Amino acid sequence: MTVLVLGDQLTRRAGPLAARPDERVLMIEARAFAARHAYHPHKRTLVASAMRHFRDALREDGRPVDYHETATFGDGLDAHFDAHPGDDLVVMRPASYGAADRLRDLVETRGGTLRVVENELFCCSPADFDDWYDGGALRHEDFYRYMRRETGVLMEGDEPVGGEWNYDEANRETPPDDYEAPDVPTFDPDATTRSVQDDYADVNAGTWADPEPFGWPVTRADALAALDDFVTHRLPDFGPYEDAMVEGEPMLDHALLSAPLNLGLLGPREVVDAAVEAYDERDDVPIESVEGFVRQVLGWREFVRHAYRVGMPDLADANRLDATRDLPDLYWSGDTDMACLDAAVAGVRQRGYAHHIQRLMVLSNFALLYGVDPHELNRWFHVAFVDGYHWVSTPNTVEMGQYAADLFATKPYAASANYLDRMGDYCDGCPYDPDATVGADACPFNALYWDFPAANEDAxxxxxxxGLVYGHLDDKRDAGDLAAIRERATDVRAATDDGESPRTE
Ligand SMILES: Cc1cc2nc3c(=O)[nH]c(=O)nc-3n(C[C@H](O)[C@H](O)[C@H](O)COP(=O)(O)OP(=O)(O)OC[C@H]3O[C@@H](n4cnc5c(N)ncnc54)[C@H](O)[C@@H]3O)c2cc1C
Ligand code: SF4
Incomplete structure (x- = not known):
């Protein structure tokens, strides 16, 4: 019997690794997989370095680890079964749809067996979710309250701590002009990370993103330090500024924990507990910060994981608005005059990260209004972000961001410069006018924003x-303004298709 550990299951605290402390461990680092898509160099480095560090930590514990660096996953299994013919493998269920079946086929064709056990890297098991979910409308807020009750997190008996379930209203402040977010920690590459960078230098050379400087946490100790840093320094302002966008502050007060969480280096319950403990023990953590953070991890993260389970396989192909445009090249090149988009793509190119509001209200919003095929956008989120995995990018991009599947979103997340200017300060340094809808200087979001409901009226x-949006759209149509707006939207799309920024004067 051998415990198969996948690259995003790097924990000794759960699953078969915890349950079978004496069994041999198998890990496979498949280079062809890493080279197959245009993955961000930081993502390749992060995953391979975290795997190698995890291997070394297991060996230091005295566990036998067979670690195969091979071209494909199948080659790694070949090597394993050559050494251990007919071996029985046990693995935690992969989070990606269909992956367990594909894995089983690969193992069985090599004469082995594969036992798939529950994935313990989440707080809510499939069985518990399926007990809760009655098959009707899938609503995050209902699920979140269920999770709070089930876990007792931020609960006083049957009531939520502070009297409210949700402090969303207090999560929409914008920082003062002179606000400086606390510095975020970076984790300098050690010898193991450097050797990964060397090994992948050919794949990473000349790609669309910057391989250096790399600073993501790659070990359990780094990940715990990242958690401690967030809770100590950024949790207090996390809540108030959760929805804000500030020029020159690409992380603001966000946690930067999705990458270590999605690799298994941190567990969702332990990050929730760390935030709640800080709230209980300190005076500087307001309820809207701890509740906001708990809502993201215990609520949204768990919710999208199960929405993905419920929605697949249809979710992967859903496209209810029939959006078919190619992803504009600017998502790769960062070549745009639009200040908010420029900053968001720059963050992705530099470190494979943009915070949630940049993802939803800038990157995804522009793609929605422009009419990008949701699956092209999903592929981009999947490969371009250090935390991108199919189970989490798909529900967030296809459903939340692109309103493509009728799964849990109740309306499209579409916004004009009015919202972006209110929640961020990028418009101040942008050549476009956030208050104008037509004309060469008009913010491109604005014409696209009104063209979107006009173009998708049937849906x-x-x-x-x-209702409100269509009320305003009807007013514009009645006033004879809509034709010029739609013409400007056509110009914006044509320029973007040509790889240019819409013209300014
Ligand atoms: C279009 C789009 C694509 C996204 N793709 C991914 C992805 O590929 N991988 C990914 O992990 N997250 C994704 N998200 C969710 C979210 O934006 C990121 O988890 C978050 O920005 C990560 O940064 P952070 O750790 O600083 O998060 P914070 O804003 O500080 O939030 C704390 C934690 O909450 C969790 N979280 C918050 N919102 C979500 C959510 N909607 N779904 C899942 N977890 C959530 C994350 O684990 C995160 O670390 C996407 C969101 C959108 C709108
Ligand atoms: S004016 Fe428009 S494009 Fe420029 S930063 Fe503001 S919202 Fe973005």
């Missing part, structure tokens, strides 16, 4: 949450 007019 969206009956949505009662779009």
């Amino acid at each position: 969206l007019r009956s949505n009662h949450r779009m």
Whole structure:
């Protein structure tokens, strides 16, 4: 019997590694997989370095680890079964749809067996979720309250701590002009990380993103330090500024924990507990910060994982707005005059990260209004972000961001410069005018924003949450303004298609 550890299951605290402390361990680092897509160099480095560090930590514990660096996953299994013919493998269920079956086929064709056990890297098991979910409307807020009750996190008996379930209203402040977010920690590459960078230098050479400087946590100790740093320095302002965008502050007060969480280096419950403990023991952590953070991890992260389970396989192909445009090249090149997009793509190119509001309200919003095929956008999020995995990028991109699947989103997350200017300060340094909709200087978001409900009237007019938007659209149509707006939207798309920024004067 051998415990198979996948690259995003790097924990000794759960699953078969914890349950079978004496068994041999198998890990496979497949280079062809890493080279197959245009993955961000930081992501390749992060995953391979975290795997090698994890291997070394297991060996230091005295566990036998067979670690195969091979071209493909199948080659790694060949090497394993050559050495251990007919071996029985046990693995935690991979989070990606269909991966367990594919894995089983690969193992069985090599004469072995594969036992798939529950994935313990989440707080809510499939069985518990399926007990809770009645098959009707899938709503995050209901699930979140269920999770709070089930876990007792931020609960006083049956009531939420502070009296409210949700302090969303207090999560929409913008920082003062002179605000400086605390520095974020970076983890300098050690010898193991450097050897990974060397090994992948050919694959990473000349790609669209910057291989250096790399500073993501790659070990359990680094990940715990990153958690401690967040809770100590950024948790207090996390809540108030959760929805804000500030020029020159690409992380603001966000946790930067999705990458170590998605690799298994941190567990969701321990990060929730660390935040709640800080709230209980300190005076500088307001309820809207701890509740906001708990809502993201215990609520959204768990929710999208199960929404993915429920929604697949249809979710992967869903496209209810029939959006078919190619992803503009600017998502790779960062070549745009639009200050908010420029900053968000720059963060992705530099470190494979943009914070949630940049992802949703800038990167995804622009793609939605522009009409990008949701699956092209999903592929980009998947490969370009250090925390991108199919189980989490797909529900967030295809459903939340692109309103493509009728799974849990109640209306499209579409916004004009009005929202972006209110929640961020990028417009101050942008050549476009956030208050103008037509004209060469007009913010490109604005014409696209009004073109979107006009172009998708059949799909969206009956949505009662779009009533206000259609009221305004009708006013513009009645006033004879809509034709010019749609013409400007066409110009914006044509320029973007040509790899240029829409013209300014
Ligand atoms: C279009 C789009 C694509 C996304 N793709 C990914 C992805 O590939 N991988 C990924 O981990 N997250 C994804 N997210 C969710 C979220 O934006 C990131 O988890 C978050 O920005 C990570 O940064 P952070 O650790 O600083 O998070 P914070 O903003 O500080 O939040 C704390 C933690 O909450 C969790 N979280 C918050 N929101 C979500 C969410 N909607 N879904 C899942 N977890 C959440 C994360 O684990 C995160 O670390 C996406 C969101 C959008 C809108
Ligand atoms: S004016 Fe428009 S493009 Fe420029 S920063 Fe503001 S919202 Fe973004």
